[in-house]
Structure formats: structure tokens, C-alpha cells
Amino acid sequence: MTAVLIIEGVAIILLAILVVGLLRSNADVLRALHELGAGEPGTRTTGSRHQHPAPQREGTAPDVSGSTLSGSAVHVGVTGTGHPTLLAFLSTGCSACMGLWEGLATGVGRIGGDDTRLVVVAKGPEAESESRLRELTPEGVSLVQSTEAWTDYEVPVSPYFVLVDGPSGSVIGEGSAGSWNQVTSLMSQALADAGTGRPDRIDNGELRADAELRRAGILPGDPRLYHDERPGNGRGMSA
Amino acid sequence: MVRSAGIDVAVPRGWDAEIYQRDGDFTGQSAGDAGASRPVVHLGTFPLPSSRGDFGSGAVEIMNQDDLLVVLFEYGRESVGTPLFARSGIPRVAAADFGPNNMQRPIAGQSGAQYFFNQSGRAFCLYVVLGAHARRNELVPEVNQVLAGLTIDPE
Structure with missing residues (x-):
């Protein structure tokens, strides 16, 4: 009888370990799916600098080389420029891209300010329909066909957007979005997070609110910072 | 690196570049090889607009x-050996070579x-525009850096 109880106990422990392992595995899968935007169509927010394309080439974003629809060899400077560049990785075959193609002429002016340069990057002629690209690309929009750029930036899905800071060559933000409004939102947030024009900090990194309080003569510990005028009691959490 | 038509260009950091084929019926100058x-x-330190002329019209205005x-323009075979193209080798530029009156269309x-x-x-024409004549001494070395990375193969 004792032996049976011991065997049962061991079996229960093993089953418990198995269940825990399965739960952890499931959690990993769910986490990965979340990062890929599953369940939130068109709103993958890999955002900011945490997942930028390979801190490759000594941490700077690679320039884009490829061809134009007229067959020219072209090179677009992305790093070392005086302006940000928004790379829009679009394809003619993805349904989520259609609205973005249609909105190309008007939808991007607000992203990162007027000096942000938009470059549409499609895959090379071996993977894209050039005639369809001609139909979809508005006049005056820069389009480069470069499968290499898709590889360099490790583009996981289309549509996909990468905003590069020109002077530093660092990727400010990236992600997938299904509309230009979402692109604007995604990249504006990334710009704010990156610190360029960050609204809550000033040049020396000090919180803007702290600086304004200091100028008003309100320093850390000032009783006026606390609702009950007792410093150090829980930062204004009193009733 | 951009390569096309036997021309290789090592593009400096932050520059744009494009090598395209112009129409053979070019009429602005005698480019020869009618139909060829x-x-x-085109190389620029700024975003090259998608619509621009062979000698930079449409681009110089936004500099x-x-x-x-930097523009490199190839002429036809019959130009090779003529006095205008007697100079051999890719030139290097000097600040003293530049003048406002050398522009295709002067811009203040x-x-x-x-x-x-x-x-x-x-046979080629090299045409270079500086955004500011007053800054020619600082800008000319950048031009020569680009020209040092230019390779032209035989046809």
C-alpha cells in the first residue's frame, strides 16, 4: 500500500511538472504572437528602439540601394542626412497595403515634421509586379525596388514602417500599421520616446515640470507640493 | 555603391545617387549617337527630387x-577624340574653377x-553645383571625395 502511494505521489509530481512546462510553453507562444501583432490587425507596435532592424553596421541604419520603376540604379541616403527618413515597406499583393498606397499623396506630411522624407521600398522586380507598382505609385513619390533593403531591415510583414534619424542613423521607431493615421501615431510616439522634441523633458534631460517648478521657486520637499502640506507623506496621495 | 552602364559610384554617407539612361534624342546639346x-x-547631398533635368534643373532649386x-553626363562615341573631350581621366575640381556664371541657369x-x-x-561632361559659392573652399573637397570613388569601365 505504501509503495502504491509513493508511486501515485511521484506520478502526480511528474504530471504537475508537465503541466507547468506546457503552460510556460503556451505563454511563450502567446507572447510571440502578441509581438507579431496577432489579434490586433494592422497595429503591430514593436515601436521604438527595442526592436529596430539589427543594430547592424555599427548601429546605424543602412542606406537603401536598388532600382526605380524606370530601371535606374538608385541609392537613397538614410544615415548621415539632416532629416529623418520614413521607409514604407509596401507590396502590391497585400490587401492591408491598398489604403496606404491610395493615401500616399496626402497621408504622411505630419510624421516627424515637414522635413521627414518618405521613401517607399518595394521588393525587387523578381518579386514584385512593376506594372502594378506603376499604377499604385503617385507621381512625385520616391519608390525604390530593393529586396536587399527588406533583408537589411529584417522586415517581417508588409506593410511595415521604419523611421530613421538622419544625423545619427539610428532607428527611431518601427512597426506595422494599416493606415496613415496609425503610422502617424506610431511614429509620433516613437519620436517622443526618442527624446527629439520629447514633450516632458528639456535639453539637459530634466523633467520639464521640475524645471518649471524650480523657476517658480518650488524645490523638492516644498510643502506646496503636497496636498496636506506635510512633505514626504506619500506624494500627494492624502485624502 | 551604385552601378549601371559600366559606371560605379561609391556613394558617400548621406548622399543620394541615381544612374539613369537618358533618351537618345537629346537635343539640348550635341550628344551624338542619335537614338542611342x-x-x-546624379549625386546629391540632399534628397534628389523624382522629377529633374539632366543637368539638375528641379534639383538645384531646393539645394x-x-x-x-554632381552630374556626370555621357556623350556619344563620335565625341571621343574631339578637342572638347581631349582631357583624359576623371577630373578633380578646384575652388577656383567655380563661378556663378558657370551655372546652366544662374541661381543667386x-x-x-x-x-x-x-x-x-x-566621352563625358562633369558638372558640379555648389549650394553656396561663398563656401566653395569647404565644399570642393567633398566633391573630390566623390570623384575618387567613381569608376568608369570601357563600353
Whole structure:
């Protein structure tokens, strides 16, 4: 009888370990799916600098080389420029891209300010329909066909957007979005997070609110910072 | 690196570049080889607009004082060996070569320089525009850096 109880106990422990392992595995899968935007169509927010394309080439974003629809060899400077560049990785075959193609002429002016340069990057002629690209690309929009750029930036899905800071060559933000409004939102947030024009900090990194309080003569510990005028009691959490 | 039509360009950091084929019925100058397509190279320190002329019209207008535009324009075979293209080898530019009156179409503050030469049995015009003539001493070394990374193969 004792032996049976011991065997049962061991079996229960093993089953418990198995269940825990399965739960952890499931959690990993769910986490990965979340990062890929599953369940939130068109709103993958890999955002900011945490997942930028390979801190490759000594941490700077690679320039884009490829061809134009007229067959020219072209090179677009992305790093070392005086302006940000928004790379829009679009394809003619993805349904989520259609609205973005249609909105190309008007939808991007607000992203990162007027000096942000938009470059549409499609895959090379071996993977894209050039005639369809001609139909979809508005006049005056820069389009480069470069499968290499898709590889360099490790583009996981289309549509996909990468905003590069020109002077530093660092990727400010990236992600997938299904509309230009979402692109604007995604990249504006990334710009704010990156610190360029960050609204809550000033040049020396000090919180803007702290600086304004200091100028008003309100320093850390000032009783006026606390609702009950007792410093150090829980930062204004009193009733 | 951009390569097309036997021309290789090592593009400096932050520059734009494009090598395209112009129409063979070019009429602005005697490009020769009627009907033949010839390459044009544009390099700029600024975003090159998608619509621009062979010698930079449409681009020079948006240059700022720190910008540079380098144009390499190939002429037809019959130009090789003519006095205009007698100079051999890819030129290097000098600040003294630049002047506001050398522009295809003068723009206040800017200056240009033009060189005709042959390389690898091919005839070219090199045309360079500086965003600010007053800054020619600082800008010219950048031009020569680009020219040092330019390779022209025989046809």
C-alpha cells in the first residue's frame, strides 16, 4: 500500500511538472504572437528602439540601394542626412497595403515634421509586379525596388514602417500599421520616446515640470507640493 | 555603391545617387549617337527630387548652402577624340574653377563648374553645383571625395 502511494505521489509530481512546462510553453507562444501583432490587425507596435532592424553596421541604419520603376540604379541616403527618413515597406499583393498606397499623396506630411522624407521600398522586380507598382505609385513619390533593403531591415510583414534619424542613423521607431493615421501615431510616439522634441523633458534631460517648478521657486520637499502640506507623506496621495 | 552602364559610384554617407539612361534624342546639346541611350549620373547631398533635368534643373532649386550636386553626363562615341573631350581621366575640381556664371541657369548664391573629359574610351561632361559659392573652399573637397570613388569601365 505504501509503495502504491509513493508511486501515485511521484506520478502526480511528474504530471504537475508537465503541466507547468506546457503552460510556460503556451505563454511563450502567446507572447510571440502578441509581438507579431496577432489579434490586433494592422497595429503591430514593436515601436521604438527595442526592436529596430539589427543594430547592424555599427548601429546605424543602412542606406537603401536598388532600382526605380524606370530601371535606374538608385541609392537613397538614410544615415548621415539632416532629416529623418520614413521607409514604407509596401507590396502590391497585400490587401492591408491598398489604403496606404491610395493615401500616399496626402497621408504622411505630419510624421516627424515637414522635413521627414518618405521613401517607399518595394521588393525587387523578381518579386514584385512593376506594372502594378506603376499604377499604385503617385507621381512625385520616391519608390525604390530593393529586396536587399527588406533583408537589411529584417522586415517581417508588409506593410511595415521604419523611421530613421538622419544625423545619427539610428532607428527611431518601427512597426506595422494599416493606415496613415496609425503610422502617424506610431511614429509620433516613437519620436517622443526618442527624446527629439520629447514633450516632458528639456535639453539637459530634466523633467520639464521640475524645471518649471524650480523657476517658480518650488524645490523638492516644498510643502506646496503636497496636498496636506506635510512633505514626504506619500506624494500627494492624502485624502 | 551604385552601378549601371559600366559606371560605379561609391556613394558617400548621406548622399543620394541615381544612374539613369537618358533618351537618345537629346537635343539640348550635341550628344551624338542619335537614338542611342546614354547614362546620366546624379549625386546629391540632399534628397534628389523624382522629377529633374539632366543637368539638375528641379534639383538645384531646393539645394541649401551646404549642398552639392554632381552630374556626370555621357556623350556619344563620335565625341571621343574631339578637342572638347581631349582631357583624359576623371577630373578633380578646384575652388577656383567655380563661378556663378558657370551655372546652366544662374541661381543667386550658387556656383557651378563644368569639365569635359574622356575615360575608358568614353566621352563625358562633369558638372558640379555648389549650394553656396561663398563656401566653395569647404565644399570642393567633398566633391573630390566623390570623384575618387567613381569608376568608369570601357563600353
